[in-house]
């Protein structure tokens with residue numbers, strides 16, 4: 001007797017512990033103890049009424065149709081079951097628009113297992129679902145079944161806690177977390193590429209230097225605009241130094257270190273008088289023995305009153321006969337004759353200091369310029385004629 005009672009108590013305790021809803025037991029007992037019979041008690045009860053309607057809907061061949069199943073829900077408006085279903089439906093609809101029925105019907109079962117709260121519907125649905133041998137014909141069918149293909153093909157819903165997993169089934173694998181590359185924290189959300197860097201100079205010094213050069217040599221531009229049509233940049237939030245309104249960092253740097261002093265004055269040389277032709281012609285010039293040349297002699301080879309038509313000039317103390325070079329001079333013969341009969345070093349360097357005159361006129365050198373006092377007597381006496389410079393270094 002005691003053993004039987006103890007076994008019964010243990011069984012009831014185990015059932016309550018497992019189900020967690022003692023109210024369902026009382027409702028079930030009240031159903032069978034009702035004087036009007038089990039069916040009337042069920043139809044009168046609020047939670048049992050839903051079972052009848054739902055079961056009726058399922059009997060109309062709507063087990064496979066979620067729409068017909070949902071059509072019965074409005075009749076239970078205002079009841080707890082409806083509120084619970086609506087809340088769960090709102091959670092699932094945005095994520096599973098194509099299979100609303102599966103989500104709606106399967107999630108409540110999972111939640112019931114998870115929270116174990118004393119919901120009225122929990123005991124009824126679980127009793128009818130998990131007890132296939134029950135003699136209650138009004139139980140709500142499990143839809144979809146636990147081992148159905150629909151449940152297996154149910155869209156994966158990320159389960160934050162393992163308690164949402166149906167008992168007896170494996171927990172879904174954790175969602176893959178996108179690996180972020182190690183580095184400085186990015187200001188952009190993961191998965192999005194940062195915008196390309198702005199085409200600006202990274203160095204403030206380079207930027208300021210470019211601005212200085214541009215402001216000095218570039219064409220004047222109106223304030224607030226650049227030569228490239230780029231609108232002026234306002235206060236920058238990227239830490240880029242502010243540009244002056246009269247210049248732009250997009251402006252091309254100047255390709256020369258100094259502005260051109262004057263336009264080019266190159267002349268069109270006659271054919272066969274290119275710089276390369278002069279280089280070849282200079283090699284064929286006869287050797288002229290060097291000698292001391294006084295300023296008075298140099299003056300006789302000037303541009304004016306020169307009947308000899310031989311033109312000399314002096315570059316850094318060396319006397320050159322520039323007559324053969326006249327047709328090869330890119331600046332023209334007229335420019336070259338400006339220094340005939342005198343020292344042309346200053347004018348030469350003012351015009352083209354980059355020209356290697358010493359190499360170009362090597363074969364045209366006739367002597368060195370000396371003062372009148374440095375000339376030997378016999379040489380001074382012989383200035384009108386040929387000068388013998390034998391013995392000179």
Ligand code: HEM
Pocket residue numbers: 263264265266267313322329330331332335336338339344347348351352355357360361
């Ligand atoms: C006597 C020695 C001289 C030699 C060997 C010489 C040689 C040259 C050479 C090689 C060039 C071409 C430079 C270049 O393309 O960059 C040139 C250009 C020129 N030279 Fe001379 N030159 C001499 C004297 C002079 C003198 C004395 C003047 C003027 C008074 C002069 C006026 C010019 C001018 C105006 C140009 C054209 C510059 C330009 O627009 O590119 N040259 N000369």
